[in-house]
Structures are given as C-alpha cells and as structure tokens.
Amino acid sequence: MTSEIYEAAIDAIVKGDVALAAQIAKKGLSEGIDPLELLNQGFIPGINKVGDLFDVGTLFIPELIVSASAMQNAAEIINDAIPENDRRVQGRFLIGTVQGDVHDIGKTIVVSLLKASGFEVKDLGRDVSTDRFIKEADDFKADIIGTSSLLTTTMPAQKMLEDELRKAGLKERYKTMVGGAPVTQRWAKKIGADACAESAAAGVRLAKELIGL
Numbered sequence: 439m440t441s442e443i444y445e446a447a448i449d450a451i452v453k454g455d456v457a458l459a460a461q462i463a464k465k466g467l468s469e470g471i472d473p474l475e476l477l478n479q480g481f482i483p484g485i486n487k488v489g490d491l492f493d494v495g496t497l498f499i500p501e502l503i504v505s506a507s508a509m510q511n512a513a514e515i516i517n518d519a520i521p522e523n524d525r526r527v528q529g530r531f532l533i534g535t536v537q538g539d540v541h542d543i544g545k546t547i548v549v550s551l552l553k554a555s556g557f558e559v560k561d562l563g564r565d566v567s568t569d570r571f572i573k574e575a576d577d578f579k580a581d582i583i584g585t586s587s588l589l590t591t592t593m594p595a596q597k598m599l600e601d602e603l604r605k606a607g608l609k610e611r612y613k614t615m616v617g618g619a620p621v622t623q624r625w626a627k628k629i630g631a632d633a634c635a636e637s638a639a640a641g642v643r644l645a646k647e648l649i650g651l
C-alpha cells in the first residue's frame with residue numbers, strides 16, 4: 439500500500455536508519471510510485487518532522503546528522519529515478535546554496551526536477567559566495583540564477599546577490615529565483631528577486647514562466 443510506504447519512509451528518516459530509508463526508496467520506486475510523490479509524501483515530511491523534533495529539543499545534532507544522511511541517501515536514489523528529458527528547453531539555470539549554508543537536500547531535488555523538465559543546469563553545490571555566483575553566471579551564460587537558503591542567518595546572502603547584480607549593471611541580464619524553507623514571497627519582493635518557489639515543482643513552473651515558456 440502506497441500510504442504504508444510513505445509512513446515507513448517518515449519513520450526511517452526520523453529513526454535515522456540509512457539502510458532502511460534506502461530500502462524503502464527502492465521499494466517505492468519498484469512499486470511504481472512517482473518519484474516526486476515519494477519525496478513529497480514520504481521523505482520530505484520525514485525530514486520536516488526531524489526539524490520539528492530538533493526545534494522542540496526532543497532530538498539533537500547527532501540525530502539530526504544521521505537523519506540527514508538517511509534523507510540524502512534516499513533522495514539520491516529517488517533523484518536518479520527522475521527521468522532526464524531529452525527535449526531541451528531553451529533555459530540555462532545556475533543554482534547553489536548560499537555562502538555559510540550547507541543545507542543542500544532541497545536544492546538537489548530542484549536540480550533533478552529542472553533537468554527532468556529539460557533545463558540545462560549548473561549546480562554550484564553549497565556554501566557558494568556571491569562573487570562566485572556572478573562569475574559562474576557569466577561563464578555559463580545563465581538565464582536564471584537560483585539560490586537556496588535554509589538558515590535565517592544566511593538569507594541576507596540572497597539580498598547581497600541582488601545588490602551586487604544591480605551594482606554591476608547585471609540585474610537585467612539574469613532572472614533570479616530564491617528558495618529554501620524560510621524564504622517567502624515577501625522576502626523575494628523585498629530584496630528584488632524575480633521569483634520565489636516553495637517547492638521544486640513550483641520552481642520549475644516559475645522558471646519556465648521567467649524565460650517566457
């Protein structure tokens with residue numbers, strides 16, 4: 439039963455059981471569950487629950503780390519199962535997690551979905567400086583620069599990118615998109631980003647809109 443798989447996924451992530459999470463990811467895929475549904479209904483609620491338990495002090499850094507490893511491993515298995523689209527869209531998307539921030543599970547899901555939707559994607563990884571975003575955007579001839587931030591303390595780096603692009607006269611050249619759990623439409627508007635997406639699927643939809651598809 440699909441709902442049992444989702445429950446089992448949540449449980450494996452909360453327990454931080456790497457092997458079990460991987461096994462459930464593979465089982466879900468072999469039963470024909472859509473990869474994105476498996477993430478959205480099973481594994482993401484699992485890691486969110488871990489975040490909540492960490493928040494209230496029921497769970498601590500060591501447990502957070504093992505749960506994150508289980509999540510990362512399962513997400514990799516599922517990401518690999520998202521088929522890459524042969525039909526290229528005319529869009530080049532540069533993405534990374536901002537400086538000072540190592541959270542990259544969500545960003546990596548966005549990358550998989552963008553690729554699956556035909557975007558050409560350059561993933562700079564995590565802890566990426568503003569200067570590097572700007573240099574790589576030029577090298578890659580990006581249409582869109584996407585930044586991920588999971589910490590309220592690193593969100594200002596998203597503003598710094600907008601400021602630096604404006605200062606360098608590059609704001610018109612690239613569209614910008616911001617994401618990450620604490621990031622809101624209000625924040626995007628305040629800093630002058632072109633779009634904000636609360637999920638990978640919304641990110642792909644907005645990215646297409648931004649480049650006029």
Ligand code: B12
Pocket residue numbers: 482485486487488489490492493499502503506510533538539540541542543544545547548584585586587588589590591615616617618619634635636637638639640641642
């Ligand atoms: C896993 C995790 C970790 C892992 C990260 C592993 C990794 N490789 O990513 C580890 C253990 C390393 C970690 C460390 C820390 N963490 Co942490 N972590 C989390 C946790 C539990 C889950 C994050 C996650 O992966 N979510 C699942 C993914 C799928 O969701 P997502 O990232 O939001 O991404 C989705 C959307 O937001 C969107 N999206 C994301 N990025 C982008 C970008 C674009 C362009 C677009 C379009 C869309 C988009 O699409 C994604 C898919 O739908 C959160 C709690 C939470 N619920 O967010 C805390 C949390 C983010 N961490 C927190 C903290 C405090 C820390 C530490 C400071 C702890 C410490 N004292 O050391 C360190 C920070 C280290 C650092 N410098 O970055 C706090 C942040 C609080 C705050 N107000 O800022 C949280 C909220 C926990 C809490 N409740 O307190 N963490």
